[in-house]
Amino acid sequence: MKIAIAKERRPHERRVAATPDTIKRYLQWGFDVSVEAGAGEAASITDAAYAEAGATVAPTRAEALAGADIVLKVQRPRTQDDGGEDGLSDIPEGAILISLQNPYGDPVGVEDYAKRNLVAFAMEMLPRISRAQSMDVLSSQSNLTGYKAVIDGAANYGRGMPMLMTAAGRINPAKVFVMGAGVAGLQAIATARRMGAIVSATDVRMAAKEEVASLGASFVMVEPDAGDTGQTEGGYAKEMSDDYKRRQAELIADHIKDQDIVITTALIPGRPAPVLVNDDMVASMKPGSVIVDIAAEQGGNCTQTKPGEKHVTDNGVIILAELNLPSQLAADTSALYARNLQNFIELLVDKDEKKIVIDWDDEIIAGTCLTRDGKIVHPALLPKDETPPAPEPAPEAADAADDDETSSEPGA
Numbered sequence: 040m041k042i043a044i045a046k047e048r049r050p051h052e053r054r055v056a057a058t059p060d061t062i063k064r065y066l067q068w069g070f071d072v073s074v075e076a077g078a079g080e081a082a083s084i085t086d087a088a089y090a091e092a093g094a095t096v097a098p099t100r101a102e103a104l105a106g107a108d109i110v111l112k113v114q115r116p117r118t119q120d121d122g123g124e125d126g127l128s129d130i131p132e133g134a135i136l137i138s139l140q141n142p143y144g145d146p147v148g149v150e151d152y153a154k155r156n157l158v159a160f161a162m163e164m165l166p167r168i169s170r171a172q173s174m175d176v177l178s179s180q181s182n183l184t185g186y187k188a189v190i191d192g193a194a195n196y197g198r199g200m201p202m203l204m205t206a207a208g209r210i211n212p213a214k215v216f217v218m219g220a221g222v223a224g225l226q227a228i229a230t231a232r233r234m235g236a237i238v239s240a241t242d243v244r245m246a247a248k249e250e251v252a253s254l255g256a257s258f259v260m261v262e263p264d265a266g267d268t269g270q271t272e273g274g275y276a277k278e279m280s281d282d283y284k285r286r287q288a289e290l291i292a293d294h295i296k297d298q299d300i301v302i303t304t305a306l307i308p309g310r311p312a313p314v315l316v317n318d319d320m321v322a323s324m325k326p327g328s329v330i331v332d333i334a335a336e337q338g339g340n341c342t343q344t345k346p347g348e349k350h351v352t353d354n355g356v357i358i359l360a361e362l363n364l365p366s367q368l369a370a371d372t373s374a375l376y377a378r379n380l381q382n383f384i385e386l387l388v389d390k391d392e393k394k395i396v397i398d399w400d401d402e403i404i405a406g407t408c409l410t411r412d413g414k415i416v417h418p419a420l421l422p423k424d425e426t427p428p429a430p431e432p433a434p435e436a437a438d439a440a441d442d443d444e445t446s447s448e449p450g451a
Contacts, residue, residue: 040388040395041071043107045100046078048126049114051362053081053369054376056111056138059092061381066093068385069393075103082369104129108395109387111380112138113373115148132156135387135395137380139163139176142409142420143309149420152410159409162379163308164417166406173382174403178222179375180365184333185226185304187364189215192300192331193234195349195357201235212237216295217256218315218340219304220247223333227302228254236300241291243283259294261286291315296323303340304333309419316341326355335360383407 042065044057055078057065062072072094076086086096097103104110107130115138116126130136133156140161142149152159162176172178193200196213203210215231217224220242228251231238238256240247251258261283295301295316301324303315312334321330321343332339335346343350343358350358365372386403389396398404409417 040069040109040393041073041107042109042111042384043104044072044074044078044094044111045103045116045129046075047081047113048117051366052114053366054113054373055079055082055084055369056113056373056377056380058084058374058377059088059094060374061377062089062092062094064381065384068388068390070109070388071095073097073103073107075100078103079373082373084370084373101129104131107131107134109135109137109384112136113376114138115140115145127151127155127157130155130157134158135160137162137383140409142417146420149409149415153413153415156413158411160383160404160407161409161417162383162407164407164409164419166402168402171403174379176376176379179379180372181221181223182226183368183372183375184364185223185228185302186230187368188223188302188304188331188333189227189230189234189300191359191361191364192302192329195329195359196300197327198299200231213299214239214297215300215302216240216259216298217302217304218242218291219306220244220251221304224302224304225250225254227304228256231300232256239294239298241287243287259290261290288317292320292323295320296325298324298328300329300331302331302333305340306334306337310337312337312340314340314342318342321352321356321358322354324354324356328356330356330358332358332360333364336362 044055047054057074065072074089074094074096076096076098079085079089090096110130116130135158136152137160140149140159140163142161149159162174165171165174198213199210200213202212213236215236215238217227217238217240220228220240224240224242228238228240232255239259240251240256241259248258248260301316305313305315307313316330321341330341332341332344334340335344339346339360341358343352344360346360347362348360350360352358361367386401387395387397409415409420415421
């Protein structure tokens with residue numbers, strides 16, 4: 040068995056999909072591991088560190104990926120359709136590709152996986168169940184994103200965050216408003232509180248109220264429509280009614296004008312980021328105040344966001360719209376992401392027999408698999424009148440049935 044780690048080639052991406060620690064574990068499970076030279080440099084991991092861990096450092100991408108059974112990446116391979124070189128040509132046909140795939144934003148890429156007979160897994164589509172928490176890349180990356188957003192906001196604010204008493208007078212604490220209390224938002228709240236700010240937060244999900252309060256922040260929210268929890272069955276924030284959005288906007292408009300730093304974190308899977316801060320709200324804010332728009336890569340939560348840029352409005356409000364915030368803390372986010380992948384791969388391998396054995400009935404496997412057997416199989420990517428094709432039985436499973444033996448569960 041061979042695992043290959045390719046160097047990331049997308050702009051703004053500094054992370055890497057494996058660390059020396061996870062490579063050591065893969066070797067224990069019976070894998071050979073190949074790493075493309077320079078893959079970890081931007082995350083402060085040298086080729087020598089990979090070699091010391093037992094990996095083979097290949098000088099080129101083609102050599103690293105040759106003969107690989109599993110290819111690990113942070114972001115999906117670049118294609119000519121999204122303005123890059125052909126990132127699939129070096130991946131062996133029939134290989135397992137595991138990364139953040141952005142299947143809603145790049146459906147053509149998913150079709151290309153099927154054409155090359157790749158077994159593609161999208162880590163961002165993990166089901167939200169307790170057993171999958173150790174593999175949850177969205178949570179691990181969002182945690183540090185929330186932290187970085189506060190650090191960036193404070194660095195650009197131009198004033199102190201905590202209350203300071205001096206002989207010359209008192210400096211009042213900054214007021215920080217966090218819009219969206221998911222993983223990133225909760226970490227932003229906690230970080231701003233540790234820095235001494237007065238923090239408030241809002242979210243469409245009623246379940247977030249207690250979490251916000253537990254971190255010492257005040258909760259700003261209108262009452263939802265009757266019987267509406269504000270979240271999907273999977274626990275994500277959902278699109279709210281027009282009436283709710285109108286009432287919430289009125290409340291936020293009154294609250295935001297007194298805030299010094301506003302951090303917006305709202306994302307809806309498969310859709311552009313919802314607008315939370317409109318032109319009138321920006322105009323009402325004080326000169327020198329800061330908006331940090333975490334959702335910039337999906338269009339942004341602010342109407343005046345310019346993705347990838349720092350922008351100062353006519354009334355002196357600073358809007359930060361950095362792309363790929365997790366990548367700016369690449370050493371830590373890579374370590375967490377690599378561990379998420381390790382926990383996922385543990386489901387795919389029989390460590391005693393030292394071979395890949397995939398249980399296609401496992402809800403984690405089924406929930407993340409985009410393509411296999413040359414077809415797109417994820418229900419969310421199929422036309423509504425289609426059902427995913429039944430998986431072909433693996434030879435190992437047939438042999439076990441003939442021998443009337445029961446094998447242990449993968450990852451047990």
